[in-house]
Amino acid sequence: xxxxxxxxxxxxxxxxxxxxxxxxxxxxxxxxxxxxxxxxxxxxxxxxxxxxxxxxxxxxxxxxxxxxxxxxxxxxxxxxxxxxxxxxxxxxxxxxxxxxxxxxxxxxxxxxxxxxxxxxxxxxxxxxxxxxxxxxxxxxxxxxxxxxxxxxxxxxxxxxxxxxxxxxxxxxxxxxxxxxxxxxxxxxxxxxxxxxxxxxxxxxxxxxxxxxxxxxxxxxxxxxxxxxxxxxxxxxxxxxxxxxxxxxxxxxxxxxxxxxxxxxxxxxxxxxxxxxx
Amino acid sequence: xxxxxxxxxxxxxxxxxxxxxxxxxxxxxxxxxxxxxxxxxxxxxxxxxxxxxxxxxxxxxxxxxxxxxxxxxxxxxxxxxxxxxxxxxxxxxxxxxxxxxxxxxxxxxxxxxxxxxxxxxxxxxxxxxxxxxxxxxxxxxxxxxxxxxxxxxxxxxxxxxxxxxxxxxxxxxxxxxxxxxxxxxxxxxxxxxxxxxxxxxxxxxxxxxxxxxxxxxxxxxxxxxxxxxxxxxxxxxxxxxxxxxxxxxxxxx
Numbered sequence: 001x002x003x004x005x006x007x008x009x010x011x012x013x014x015x016x017x018x019x020x021x022x023x024x025x026x027x028x029x030x031x032x033x034x035x036x037x038x039x040x041x042x043x044x045x046x047x048x049x050x051x052x053x054x055x056x057x058x059x060x061x062x063x064x065x066x067x068x069x070x071x072x073x074x075x076x077x078x079x080x081x082x083x084x085x086x087x088x089x090x091x092x093x094x095x096x097x098x099x100x101x102x103x104x105x106x107x108x109x110x111x112x113x114x115x116x117x118x119x120x121x122x123x124x125x126x127x128x129x130x131x132x133x134x135x136x137x138x139x140x141x142x143x144x145x146x147x148x149x150x151x152x153x154x155x156x157x158x159x160x161x162x163x164x165x166x167x168x169x170x171x172x173x174x175x176x177x178x179x180x181x182x183x184x185x186x187x188x189x190x191x192x193x194x195x196x197x198x199x200x201x202x203x204x205x206x207x208x209x210x211x212x213x214x215x216x217x218x219x220x221x222x223x224x225x226x227x228x229x230x231x232x233x234x235x236x237x238x239x240x241x242x243x244x245x246x247x248x249x250x251x252x253x254x255x256x257x258x259x260x261x262x263x264x265x266x267x268x269x270x271x272x273x274x275x276x277x
Numbered sequence: 278x279x280x281x282x283x284x285x286x287x288x289x290x291x292x293x294x295x296x297x298x299x300x301x302x303x304x305x306x307x308x309x310x311x312x313x314x315x316x317x318x319x320x321x322x323x324x325x326x327x328x329x330x331x332x333x334x335x336x337x338x339x340x341x342x343x344x345x346x347x348x349x350x351x352x353x354x355x356x357x358x359x360x361x362x363x364x365x366x367x368x369x370x371x372x373x374x375x376x377x378x379x380x381x382x383x384x385x386x387x388x389x390x391x392x393x394x395x396x397x398x399x400x401x402x403x404x405x406x407x408x409x410x411x412x413x414x415x416x417x418x419x420x421x422x423x424x425x426x427x428x429x430x431x432x433x434x435x436x437x438x439x440x441x442x443x444x445x446x447x448x449x450x451x452x453x454x455x456x457x458x459x460x461x462x463x464x465x466x467x468x469x470x471x472x473x474x475x476x477x478x479x480x481x482x483x484x485x486x487x488x489x490x491x492x493x494x495x496x497x498x499x500x501x502x503x504x505x506x507x508x509x510x511x512x513x514x515x516x517x518x519x520x521x522x523x524x525x526x527x528x529x530x
Binding site: 093167168169170172174182185 | 330332335359363364367372374376378386387389390
């Protein structure tokens with residue numbers, strides 16, 4: 001009896017330690033970055049373009065570049081990812097083809113980002129002659145986040161109850177109507193998780209982005225303009241000792257942007273769910 | 278072929294891989310009547326129902342022999358598209374299966390698939406369908422709240438309304454009252470009796486008492502075979518076959 005209580009208490013203790021350590025690590029990072037960065041942050045930092053290699057001015061062109069490249073990545077990867085997931089779950093049975101696709105995406109998910117960067121550099125930047133640009137970078141990031149989108153979307157579609165399909169078919173729905181009206185709406189929250197993960201990966205990526213989108217500080221004017229994303233900016237400012245102060249400010253801004261995206265996204269999703277259920 | 282027959286099943290056998298679920302079934306189902314298909318579990322009742330609107334198409338490794346005619350049309354004719362067939366032959370399942378959308382959108386789901394989009398027209402269809410499923414008075418003030426918040430009995434009547442909204446010719450009901458309380462069951466049975474004025478109803482009752490309460494004709498299934506069919510009165514009072522009698526009187530089942 002005493003041993004059982006002992007085990008019980010030890011387990012409880014260990015689980016508490018695990019949970020608290022997670023929170024502690026997260027808090028430490030936030031305190032460090034925000035503590036150093038927030039005092040430097042003011043409105044001008046968001047509204048001015050960088051001057052003197054980033055030692056002065058703000059990061060407007062960089063924020064715009066980041067948003068643009070992430071959007072290109074999502075616009076390309078989301079339809080492809082959801083389409084592949086629908087194909088795997090609804091348009092084909094478990095077969096050699098579906099296993100090859102799934103194996104391929106799993107492998108792709110494990111490839112280091114620098115390899116994607118190299119591929120993007122050779123294929124988009126040089127071979128397709130797109131140069132260092134939002135487009136090259138966006139397409140490279142799209143390839144990078146595609147596996148995550150496919151597997152989260154597939155999982156979400158898989159958890160849609162079979163009865164939804166049966167109901168839709170029994171009411172005279174075609175396969176496409178069933179997919180778009182019964183399955184996707186209920187899989188949306190799951191697909192959304194994949195989108196958030198993908199956005200996070202895109203925003204946080206440096207290596208692949210430097211190789212494909214460049215590191216220009218100039219305000220982009222088209223999809224073919226080279227840009228610098230916030231993560232790359234942070235990396236260059238810190239790595240080349242240009243300005244630790246501005247690096248922290250960029251880091252803090254990056255954290256705020258990610259927080260903002262997640263909050264807005266969650267709000268929209270909750271509203272959608274409340275509206276539906 | 279008798280023109281009064283809505284459904285004609287000829288020598289119909291059905292296999293799930295190597296497992297035979299239906300064995301050479303012959304059955305005529307007349308229009309504007311409630312036909313009860315009853316029998317113990319695994320006797321092929323659901324398989325027959327799902328064969329009639331070809332929901333069995335989605336089962337991997339399933340095949341069939343024999344024919345099913347809806348009036349004069351062979352439902353397996355390549356020219357007959359399954360979505361079109363299912364609009365004429367609606368189905369309600371044994372468990373309530375509301376989609377996770379509002380009451381209104383559940384009922385409007387079928388009409389919208391048929392590209393009916395005008396708001397007025399949809400409103401009319403939804404009200405009419407909910408009225409014929411005896412649900413309108415209970416939900417008319419909250420049509421745009423989630424269907425998942427309805428009680429089990431209400432959800433099942435919603436599923437009936439959803440099928441009725443398509444104005445099908447045949448209604449297939451697979452134990453629509455399983456898991457429902459007696460009051461909900463009574464109101465669904467009342468609904469069915471009203472619906473047979475317009476539709477042909479094929480019902481798998483969840484017990485014999487229900488079959489004898491609502492059915493006009495009945496067929497007894499055992500191990501995938503149709504043992505006997507006839508008027509409900511005859512089947513439940515003077516069955517011809519020993520097996521039917523044993524089942525109806527409760528000696529097995």
